Amino acid sequence: MDMKATKKLGLKDRYRNQTRGLHWDTTYQPMDEVFPYDKYEGIKIHDWEKWEDPFRLTMDAYWKYQAEKERKLYAVLDAFNQSNGHLNVTDARYINAIKLFFAAIPLHEYMAHRGFAIAGRQFRGVGPRVACQMQSIDEIRHMQTQMHTASNYNKYYNGMHAVHHQLPRMWYASVPKSFFDDAITAGPFEWMIAIGFSFEYVLTNLLFVPFMSGAAYNGDLGSMTFGFSAQSDEARHMTLGLECIKFMLEQDPDNLPIVQRWIDKWTWRGTRVLSLVAMMMDYMLPKRVMSWKEAWEIYFEQNGGALFKDLERYGIKLPKCALQGIEEKEHISHQLWAGIYQWNFGTSVHSWVPSDDELDWLSAKYPNTFDKYYRPRWEFWREQEKTGTQFINTGLAENCQVCQFPMLFTEPGDPTTLCHRETHYKEERYHFCSDHCKEIFENEPEKYIQAWLPMNQLPQGTCGGGTLEGWMEWVHLVPGQDNGNFEGSQDQANFQKWKGQVTGNN
Ligand code: FE
Ligand code: ZN
Numbered sequence: 001m002d003m004k005a006t007k008k009l010g011l012k013d014r015y016r017n018q019t020r021g022l023h024w025d026t027t028y029q030p031m032d033e034v035f036p037y038d039k040y041e042g043i044k045i046h047d048w049e050k051w052e053d054p055f056r057l058t059m060d061a062y063w064k065y066q067a068e069k070e071r072k073l074y075a076v077l078d079a080f081n082q083s084n085g086h087l088n089v090t091d092a093r094y095i096n097a098i099k100l101f102f103a104a105i106p107l108h109e110y111m112a113h114r115g116f117a118i119a120g121r122q123f124r125g126v127g128p129r130v131a132c133q134m135q136s137i138d139e140i141r142h143m144q145t146q147m148h149t150a151s152n153y154n155k156y157y158n159g160m161h162a163v164h165h166q167l168p169r170m171w172y173a174s175v176p177k178s179f180f181d182d183a184i185t186a187g188p189f190e191w192m193i194a195i196g197f198s199f200e201y202v203l204t205n206l207l208f209v210p211f212m213s214g215a216a217y218n219g220d221l222g223s224m225t226f227g228f229s230a231q232s233d234e235a236r237h238m239t240l241g242l243e244c245i246k247f248m249l250e251q252d253p254d255n256l257p258i259v260q261r262w263i264d265k266w267t268w269r270g271t272r273v274l275s276l277v278a279m280m281m282d283y284m285l286p287k288r289v290m291s292w293k294e295a296w297e298i299y300f301e302q303n304g305g306a307l308f309k310d311l312e313r314y315g316i317k318l319p320k321c322a323l324q325g326i327e328e329k330e331h332i333s334h335q336l337w338a339g340i341y342q343w344n345f346g347t348s349v350h351s352w353v354p355s356d357d358e359l360d361w362l363s364a365k366y367p368n369t370f371d372k373y374y375r376p377r378w379e380f381w382r383e384q385e386k387t388g389t390q391f392i393n394t395g396l397a398e399n400c401q402v403c404q405f406p407m408l409f410t411e412p413g414d415p416t417t418l419c420h421r422e423t424h425y426k427e428e429r430y431h432f433c434s435d436h437c438k439e440i441f442e443n444e445p446e447k448y449i450q451a452w453l454p455m456n457q458l459p460q461g462t463c464g465g466g467t468l469e470g471w472m473e474w475v476h477l478v479p480g481q482d483n484g485n486f487e488g489s490q491d492q493a494n495f496q497k498w499k500g501q502v503t504g505n506n
Contacts, residue, residue, distance in 0.1 A: 014058050020049070023126035035124040041187035043259075044252035048125030051247055054239035055134055062134065066141065069229050073145060076225040081152045087502055090218040090286040092157075092495035093486055096349040097284040098150070098223060099159045101211055103348060104176045104276060106146040107167055111180040113139035115191055122188040128247075131240050135196075138233040145226040152222065156498075157491050159348040159483075162476030166348055169463065169475045171399070171406060171454050172340070176273050178404045178451065183266075185447070189248060190262050196241030198266035202307065204234055205299040206274050210281050213289040249314040256315050261443065268321035268436040272403040275332045279340070282333035282362065283354060291365035296329040321436045327412050330366060334374040339408040341381070342393040345468075348477060350486035353382045373415050390485075394468075399453040400433035402440050406455065409433055425449065 009017070026034050038045070057065075079085075089095065113136050120132030154160040167173045183194035212227030214220075245263075248255045278292035300322075308318045337351070344351040354362065359378060362370045384390050397406035398420070411417040421432040425445045432438040441448045457463050464474030472479050481490055 011056060011058065011061075015053060015056050018058055019053060019126050019130045031124055035122060037122040037187055038124055038189070041189050041258065043189045043248055043255050045125065045248075046251055048123075048127065050250065051125050051127035052243055053127050053131065054243040055131055055236050057134065057236070062137075069232065070141075070145075073225050073229045074148075077149060077152070077222055080222040080225075084498070084502065085219075085221055086153060086156060087495070087499050088219040088221075092491050093284065093350070093352065094218045094220065094286050095153060095157050095491060095495075096159075096351075096486070097211075097214060097218075097280050098153055098220065099157070099349045100276065100280055100284065101223070102146065102150040102153075102160055103163050103166060103170070103173050105207075106143045106150065107164065108176055108180045109139050109143035109146060111184055112195055113137075113143060115180070115184045115195060118184065119188040119191045128192075128244065131243075135237055135240060138237070142226075142230045142233070145229060149222045149226045156494065158478070158481050158489075159350075159491075162348075165476045168452070169454060170348065171343070171346060171404075172276065172336075174404045174452075174454055175276065178402075179269050179273050182269065182447070189244075192241065192244040193259065193262040194266045194269075196237065197245050198263065198270050199241075200234065200237040201241040202267060202300075202304050203270040203274060204238065205303065206295055207277055208234065209299070210277055210289060210295055214281065214285045217287045217289050218285055245311070246314070249311075249316070260316060263316065264319045264321065264436075265440050265443070267319040268434075268440065269403060271321060271325045271328075272405060272433075272437075275336050275405070275409075278329075278333035279336040282365075283337040283358075284349075288361060291362075292333045293329045293365060296325070300325065324412055324434065324436065328409070330369040331373075331410060331415055334362075334366075334370070335408050335410065338374075338377065339406065342391055344485065345392065345479065345483050346471075346475075346477075348475075348482050350484060350489050350491065352486040353378050353385065369415065385485075396455045396458060398431045399455045400437050401430045401448050401451055401453070402437035403433060404451065404453060405433050407431070407433055 025031055032039070086095075116132045116136035116139060120129045120136060123129050123132070150160060167177050183191055186194060208227060208231055212224055212231065215223035215227060245259065248259055278296075281289065281292045281295065304322075305318070308316065340347055340349065341351045341353070359375055363375060366374075381391055397408060399406055407418050407420050409419055411419040419434055421435060421438040423430050423432070423438055423442060425441075426449075428449070430441060430449070432441065454463070458471065459466065464470030464472070477483055486492055
């Protein structure tokens with residue numbers, strides 16, 4: 001072949017050759033047996049060729065872009081680590097926001113990596129296969145860069161040494177764990193809605209923007225840099241999620257009710273996971289970026305609202321749970337931090353009562369609810385601390401069978417009553433935090449009765465034998481070092497000492 005005569009192909013054609021051009025239909029085995037999973041969820045696809053490639057990025061271009069981003073990221077991380085950048089954060093309480101992030105996110109980036117590899121294998125259409133493969137590679141990079149950033153903090157501060165043991169065992173970490181377990185054990189199309197659409201498209205801004213702006217506001221250059229490095233991949237991921245949903249809806253009208261149910265389910269599951277972000281924004285950042293309520297209004301009500309408006313032409317409706325999310329934006333951060341505070345022996349973060357100026361900030365940001373319901377409680381708990389009678393809750397709250405949060409959220413419309421729902425299935429009783437989690441269970445009971453719930457296991461002795469000491473060992477917590485109050489902690493003392501060495505003469 002005369003290479004000189006070959007005209008250089010444009011990106012679109014090159015991408016087409018890379019995807020459609022490399023595909024063949026199997027003949028030794030029927031296609032249905034080679035790809036058994038892309039039909040069993042009930043989604044009907046008539047023409048895989050109609051899939052619009054969302055990434056339009058060839059492998060050579062991809063590796064070049066990513067390598068450039070890695071070089072920049074690791075140059076910043078190196079400089080940050082070598083100059084003891086961790087001592088430049090606003091105050092050592094901030095490190096607990098980092099602990100929360102590293103407890104909940106990097107291992108799920110890895111799950112996303114696995115999940116997209118699995119979904120990629122399961123689609124018989126080659127366009128989505130290649131897109132999933134590329135996102136899968138992005139996701140393992142996210143896990144690696146986050147772990148590398150965390151490892152520097154782990155050298156100096158407590159509570160980050162055993163994330164892989166704690167993720168399934170610790171009550172608040174099992175919430176995101178169950179979200180990803182649920183997604184990865186679903187079929188490939190539901191996975192695409194769960195992660196590609198609900199997580200990446202509807203909710204990701206509520207996760208990444210607060211954490212990365214939080215890092216920037218609080219002097220954490222390392223986390224800020226990996227955040228930006230991951231965020232530019234997110235643009236591709238969001239496109240994939242949206243493309244997949246439009247593809248399903250355009251292929252067959254029978255797909256609409258299935259897709260709607262998945263959107264309802266995953267928007268709610270995501271909203272519940274985001275309670276952790278809400279708490280981080282309102283309580284754990286010494287220098288606040290914005291309140292959870294403001295973030296929810298911008299990213300969910302405005303941006304998400306516009307998206308669902310756009311999807312109306314396919315018959316998609318705003319998820320039912322959105323109304324509860326709007327009502328709860330005034331409450332969840334306060335309720336969850338109160339949970340972390342009263343069970344703070346069972347966490348790998350430190351907790352504290354907000355300072356006076358922080359209470360004032362919360363009063364100003366939550367004029368409808370904070371002074372009425374939450375400020376008096378914090379002031380009371382602060383008084384108790386002063387008199388040596390701090391409130392520690394050694395009781396066990398019931399876990400929600402679906403989202404796995406303990407029952408600490410309140411009844412919609414009644415913030416003084418805990419919300420609790422239950423249902424019977426095969427002569428067993430199951431508990432839920434909300435109508436939405438109950439409905440998710442009732443749609444797929446055989447899936448959720450298998451859930452492993454930390455609180456239910458404790459009395460059965462499967463979590464270190466049934467004693468508190470046994471449990472501490474089992475979750476790899478060093479009592480008094482990894483958990484408990486920030487005030488008087490080793491983290492606090494070390495930070496002060498090291499900071500003094502950098503800025504003074506002792
Ligand atoms: Fe990611
Ligand atoms: Zn729930």
